[in-house]
Amino acid sequence: MEGFVLSLQFSDEEFPLLQDVSTLLYDLTLTHDFGALLTSYERPYYSFGTTFWYRNGRPVPRAEKIRAARVVKESPLLLEVVIPSLGALWVLLQILEKVADRPLVREKLEREVTKLRREDAIHRQTVSDMHVDFLRRLENDPAALRIAEQLEQRLRRNPIKLVAADITTMPPAANDEESEARDEF
Numbered sequence: 642m643e644g645f646v647l648s649l650q651f652s653d654e655e656f657p658l659l660q661d662v663s664t665l666l667y668d669l670t671l672t673h674d675f676g677a678l679l680t681s682y683e684r685p686y687y688s689f690g691t692t693f694w695y696r697n698g699r700p701v702p703r704a705e706k707i708r709a710a711r712v713v714k715e716s717p718l719l720l721e722v723v724i725p726s727l728g729a730l731w732v733l734l735q736i737l738e739k740v741a742d743r744p745l746v747r748e749k750l751e752r753e754v755t756k757l758r759r760e761d762a763i764h765r766q767t768v769s770d771m772h773v774d775f776l777r778r779l780e781n782d783p784a785a786l787r788i789a790e791q792l793e794q795r796l797r798r799n800p801i802k803l804v805a806a807d808i809t810t811m812p813p814a815a816n817d818e819e820s821e822a823r824d825e826f
Contacts, residue, residue, distance in 0.1 A: 643811060644725040646710055647733070650805040651718040661801050662718070668795045669722070672736050673707040673729050674699040675788055679778055680728025681705075689784040705729070710811075718801060723811055730808070732775055736789065740796040741803045 651665070671694070678687045678699060692698035704725065711721040724730045779786045796803075 644708075644723045645727065645730050646809045646811050647722050647724055647730065648805075648807040648809075649720045649722070649737075649803055651720070652800075652802040652804055653717045654801065655716055657718065657801055661799055662714075664795075665799050665801050666720075668792065668799065669720075669733075670707055671699075672733050672792050672796070673722075673724060674701045675736075675785075675792060676729035676732025677701045677705055677726055679732055679775065679785060680726065689782065689788050693788055717804070734806070735775060736792055736796070737803055737806065739793050741806075 649669075675693070678689070678701065681687070687700070706725075707729075708723040709720070710723050711719070713719040724733065779789055
């Protein structure tokens with residue numbers, strides 16, 4: 642599996658409620674799926690509605706779903722996720738930056754995303770184009786704008802706060818077909 646590894650560090654709380662951890666993971670999944678649907682060229686006219694919030698209500702193919710690479714429940718909570726799509730990564734970062742406990746280092750993240758874009762020949766769209774497309778889609782789709790606002794509110798209400806983020810590329814696996822076959826079981 643190819644993609645981008647997003648490392649997220651959250652605020653120190655020795656014993657967070659399991660409900661808060663579970664909600665955080667689900668809200669990150671929703672935010673990723675929102676970005677995947679918003680930036681997908683294969684689903685440019687996805688209609689955002691109430692089914693978006695259902696557990697299986699978003700038509701994101703299995704190969705494009707966010708994956709857990711590492712979860713460390715210590716103080717602080719560390720989560721590493723694999724995101725196959727640069728567009729989904731960009732939208733996720735836009736929303737996370739708005740709800741972070743401290744301002745994320747935007748310039749550093751933008752440099753890393755630009756570097757990743759250059760390294761990944763599949764992704765031809767520039768980071769600034771993604772940002773413009775993201776804003777244009779939200780402007781023209783009131784349902785998508787409402788979902789973006791609700792995702793921000795949900796993440797903001799969670800007592801577990803994002804304090805740091807880092808991005809790296811995930812090189813393609815030598816035997817992707819075998820790993821994909823294992824994922825199906």
